[in-house]
Every structure is written in C-alpha cells, then in structure tokens.
Amino acid sequence: MxxxxxxxxxxxxxxxxxxxxxxxxxxxxxxxxxxxxxxxxxxxxxxxxxxxxxxxxxxxxxxxxxxxxxxxxxxxLAAEDGALHPLQEAFVAHHGLQCGFCTPGMLISALHLLRQHAEPDRETIRAEMSGNICRCTGYGSIVDAIQAAARAGVTPPAGPSGAG
Missing domain, CATH: 3.10.20.30 (Beta-grasp domain)
Structure with missing residues (x-):
C-alpha cells in the first residue's frame, strides 16, 4: 500500500x-x-x-x-545545522542518558510532557514519563533534565508540522 x-x-x-x-x-x-x-x-x-x-x-x-x-x-528535534534541541542539551548537561537506548523515546515523551505542562513538578514528570523504561536507572537525572528544560522554557507549542 x-x-x-x-x-x-x-x-x-x-x-x-x-x-x-x-x-x-x-x-x-x-x-x-x-x-x-x-x-x-x-x-x-x-x-x-x-x-x-x-x-x-x-x-x-x-x-x-x-x-x-x-x-x-x-x-x-535537532536544528537543520545539527545543533541539539535545548531538551537534548538538558539531557546531556544533567546526565539524563547512559547507554542512550531509551533516550529517543524519553526525549519525545518529554517534549510532549513539556508542551502539556510548562512548569511540571517532579511528581508530574515521574507520572508522565512512567511509560518509558530506562534499564540504566537514569530516572533521577532524566527528571532533573526535564525540569531544567522546563525552567529554561525551551519547548514551544507544537507547530503545524508537529516539529518543535
């Protein structure tokens, strides 16, 4: 088809x-x-x-x-010139990834989360991200990264193409 x-x-x-x-x-x-x-x-x-x-x-x-x-x-997520999206930068800065296998799904879920909740608290982040599994136990750092991205106001509302 x-x-x-x-x-x-x-x-x-x-x-x-x-x-x-x-x-x-x-x-x-x-x-x-x-x-x-x-x-x-x-x-x-x-x-x-x-x-x-x-x-x-x-x-x-x-x-x-x-x-x-x-x-x-x-x-x-990355810009056309290859520059990381601020959410990706926050994951790097706060060690929100280890092996990186879960990272793409985590980033996309976090992007959606931040579009829905501009200033989520840690409990909201944990609840909203609970459908993503990290086998390297990086959850604390992931929550830190998402909170940092939220504080920086890095995630605009979804555009017509869905890219943020």
Whole structure:
C-alpha cells in the first residue's frame, strides 16, 4: 500500500505492506534509525514518536495508520545545522542518558510532557514519563533534565508540522 505522511516537516511517500509497523517503516524504509525497538510490545517506550502531536508507540501502530498524519521522531528535534534541541542539551548537561537506548523515546515523551505542562513538578514528570523504561536507572537525572528544560522554557507549542 502507498502511504504518505509528513516526517519531521518533510513529506514522505512509502510503499509498505499493510502489516508493516510505523517503527519498521521509519527505520528500514525511511532510514530514521533513532526510533528504537526495544520490547516490540508497547511496554518500554523506546519507539515513542509523536503522531499529530500525540505520543504513540511506533511498534504498535501500522504505517498505514499514519497515512496523512504528521510524525515527529527524535531526528526532528535537532536544528537543520545539527545543533541539539535545548531538551537534548538538558539531557546531556544533567546526565539524563547512559547507554542512550531509551533516550529517543524519553526525549519525545518529554517534549510532549513539556508542551502539556510548562512548569511540571517532579511528581508530574515521574507520572508522565512512567511509560518509558530506562534499564540504566537514569530516572533521577532524566527528571532533573526535564525540569531544567522546563525552567529554561525551551519547548514551544507544537507547530503545524508537529516539529518543535
């Protein structure tokens, strides 16, 4: 089937089998390998992307379901010149990543969180990020990074392309 959607502000057309997941289409068909596959059961959150500005487990969504939608992946956070998004900078500054496997899903979930809550407290951050698993036990640093990004006011509302 032919699907067309916008990924990080770029219109994309792909021919996919109806059973192809959005994660596989993004990674294998479009070359955006930042969307990580962990559990492939929707539990770990490593594959989280935004679809029409809402967090979605890309391993559970079929690519055909994204037809006509706007998709934001972790690759869409950095500026065109490669400069890190301020949220990414906060994760680096506050050691919010260790092995980095969960980081793309964490960043996308944090982006959505900050769009919903401009000044979240630690409890809100923990609750909102609870669907993302970090096996390196980096949760304290992740919460610190998200709070720092919120204090810096680095996350504007979602735009029409879904990129922030």
């Amino acid at each position: 032919r699907v067309e959607f916008t990924v990080n502000g770029e219109r994309v057309g792909l021919d996919v089998e109806p059973r192809r997941t959005l994660a596989d289409a993004l990674r294998e068909d479009h070359g955006l390998t930042g969307t990580h596959l962990g559990c492939e059961h929707g539990v770990c959150g490593a594959c989280t992307v935004l679809v029409n500005d809402e967090p979605v487990r890309a391993c559970l969504m079929f690519a055909v379901q994204a037809d006509g939608c706007s998709v934001t992946t972790v690759e869409g």
